[in-house]
Amino acid sequence: MDEELNGAAPDPGEDADDGPYDEAVDHELLAELAAVMRPRLEPPPQVLDAARQSFTWRTVDAELATLTHDSLIDAGPVLARSSGSPRILTFEVAAVQIEMEVEAATSGHRLLGQITPPAEVDVALRSGEVGSGEVGSGEVGSGEVGSGEAGDGEVGSAAARSDPLGRFVLPLPDGRPLVSVRCTFADGSAVETARVRV
Amino acid sequence: MIAHSCVTVVAPRHARSDRRWAGRVDQSEVADTVRRAAAGDRGAWDAIVEGFGAMVWAVACGYRLGPVDAAEVSQTTWLRLLEHLDRIREPERLGGWLATTARHESLRLLRLRGREIVTDDETRFDHGPSYEPTPEDLLVDRDRDRALWEVFARLPPRCRTLLELVIIVAPPYAEIAAALDMPIGSIGPTRARCLKLLRRMLATGGVTDVAEGR
Known part of the structure; x- marks a missing residue:
């Protein structure tokens, strides 16, 4: 568990320029990434059609x-x-x-x-x-x-x-x-x- | 490598923003929807596909499967659910069940094709080379989006798969734990590491390259 908690924050010695770990910044980047990626992660329509049809x-x-x-x-x-x-x-x-x-x-x-x-x-x-x-x-x-x-x-x-x-x-x-x-x-x-x- | 990514290189024009992504469906609602589908309600089945189709697809794509194989895994996963609709023990955990099933079916297909990957996890999630930008991509007029996309494509495969799933499903990420066969407690830290890497690459490469390329 300790290891996991430590792993959540970047090692400050590794690159001091990053500053302290800020979860809000992560969420911001993630939201931006989601906006770009989400449409690209959409399965092809025929894949979803087949899933529906399998019923x-x-x-x-x-x-x-x-x-x-x-x-x-x-x-x-x-x-x-x-x-x-x-x-x-x-x-x-x-x-x-x-x-x-x-x-x-x-x-x-x-x-x-x-x-x-x-x-x-x-x-x-x-x-x-x-x-x-x-x-x-x-x-x-x-x-x-x-x-x-x-x-x-x-x-x-x-x-x-x-x-x-x-x-x-x-x-x-x-x-x-x-x-x-x-x-x-x-x-x-x-x-x-x-x-x-x- | 035979494998190609099945991530759509060009964003579809009519991408929906109102999709109810996996995990965002209320849990009690999921269980009820499963029960209704088991009773023969086709609309309930369609709602499940709508809610979890992208997640199942992303799991298959993460296992170095190309679009054709990923489509087969998706289909088999949905048939497996159909077979188990009335015997899933905890229907409220449908997302995790589907993710686990998609992982198993991916493995089955990889072995059926006789190209099972026996090396470590990093290569197991290799997406292959199709993150190359297409001419259409070059027309994307928002520099930041394009930089983000290009840098994302250069992330280690496991980071890409994890972040793709993070985008598709909501916390607490039970589906991701099931899909990647990793403890749920290590998803947050891994996500943080991947985002840190992405941020660093953006700072040093992506944006600058794009600006200079003009």
Whole structure:
């Protein structure tokens, strides 16, 4: 605390010409700086538009599985930077856990998933950018093009079904898509993962 | 360095001066707005974006992200809020939550791009070179403004980011502490040091150079 307090005032020995620390002078300079800088710090309009538009992506008809582990962040910087280790994402809600690995292959990227407890469910990949109708490649291999009941700019881009062990594979669009995976259970209930860029 | 600053070099013509900057929204009002947005009130959501959009953007820009990446971080941060609207434990501290989330999402994106910065904090906030004045900047007719802008651009990156956030949010700067991952108690002293540096640079360089350049 002492250090912080001392740090608040310039060391008088360092440059005597500054005179004693005067907070009012700081506020004056800050106000002047704010007048010059504030307009320049305004985010581009499209950034704010996208933020507003994202409200249409609210998931109201499924339970949201939040991201509880991302190897990019949680495995530590060394592992995260190692291109040899795949990215692992874990999403959880209530008793359901969805673990996914991003598999990079020359033929395209895929999501390898595992639902726990294991269940045969319909899985659908959703991708797209907020505020635009744009989606990544709709080419989905063995999957099928999903329905477009999602929010503005969001389009279901692949669908599949998990095997009895709860494993599934979904093709990923090119680039760095923002995706979520929706799992629909036999009783009609659904769990959807948080969106994440992969 | 690939990174470019996403600070607008040219001030927009129609910059708004009546914006309710992050932190200037009454705290009880924030909590209520979060609750209304969680209940589906789109106007409440827009008000949150209006209040905190610039702060989220500034945090992303401070992490050496260019405009495209910063836009992605901003978008992901807002989606994260959307996902957590009804489960934020202390909605009155929304600003800090958003700043922390923007910091995490910046880090995630940096790592996703495989260019995570592992050196010290000073370089972590390098804005890159785009503080160069543009022809439009040279038309700014107020010498003092121009000098201030030019000198500000030469400040160490961490000073720039901190002062940008100080301009955008109000005391007690919980958002800044969250965004820069530093103790709230050291924000004031750091701010004072950065302003002192700025003042000294103005006295020795900025104004004089501008005057002589005429």
